[in-house]
Amino acid sequence: MKAAVQALFQSRPVEGPPGDDGQRSVWHLSPQGAELLSFVDPEGRVQRQELTLLEEHCVWTSGVGLRTGRVEHEGAARTESNIVHPDAELVPARLLRAALALEAYQGNDRYILHIQRVLALARQGLVLSGGATTPSAPSRAPSQGPAPLAPSVSQVPPPSVDPVMLQRQKTEGLTMLIVLGVGLVLGVGLLLWLI
Template sequence: MSDPSAERLKAAVLALYQARPVEGPPGDDGQRSVWHLSTQGAELLSFVDPEGRVQRQELTLLDEHCVWSSGVGLRTGRVEQDGAARAETSVVHPDAQPVPARLLRAALALEHYQGDDRYIQHIQRVLALARQGLVLSGGSGAVPAAPTAPAPVPSTPPASNTAAPAATPQGASAEAPPPRPLQLPAVDPVMLRRQKTEGLTMLIVLGLALLFSVFLLYWLL
């Protein structure tokens, strides 16, 4: 007999795929929200900047929660609901550290998605990279901080694929090394005096040629 929670999770994910995204108005900073809500306990809330880049995503699958933020990475949590599926009546209790089991379950739940919704594709890719990192680390709990920065996501998803997310290792400094000062070549004083002498000689020659031209013109007239 199949696990009831697995059946509920499958139904929730399928309902999420079929949910039509609801786009909110831009805020004061130009950022807007895109909300996918299913009636089976799955929800995806995305926040997009004015250029169309996804900055944050919150994924809820039944009683588990995953949050991805650009430059920060993935976090997990547990959702407590008062007998309702809507987000307004639920409370998220974040985990002190990302729980690998929650990330793996979310990645497995979304791995078979083949639709063209850019927001679902984005969180699917983020979770797949996190799963790959967990597998390579032997499931030690190390979670990639943030995938490479995604390309802008249009309001009406086109047929083309988005770019992959921007890899910033967790805890690593984002500051670039200061630029080196520009090194100018040393000036040779002998060469400088020679150039001045040659310039003065050229001026004298041009002056004499001008005087000779004036004298020749006067003589011809």
């Protein structure tokens, strides 16, 4: 997977012509089995991205979020005929493997940076919700289903809560309530004075 991702980082994007709706596609492809297909609106905003890393598949759509799936390759070449089987629910192991594979990217390709940020945020959400663990070995054969999650050890630190920040948030909330109350009392007083 690392070789495929490194080749993806070095690939030159191929930009398709705008469609009827003005949306265009940008395609990154590595011969080692990594592919990133991005759909961009006329203003240049990414609307959808499909990332394939060997047999792993992640799809992000604006307004919908992130989904996972697996890719089944038919034919001798990887690109001959690929069938994507979407997962019924988000599979954290697939998401974490993709996030870990892309976290080393330090280039300036805006499309790779976008999917890298999407996956990093999704990974952070899993960590904060307590549902993240370190992915185990690569996914098994399609008939065996998704790979199980290994227990979290050292790659994903447990979330910590800063007590100073928590106290500061409580103080700020109380201050805002006091300001709102004083403003309300002054507003009512001014209204009564004008009447």
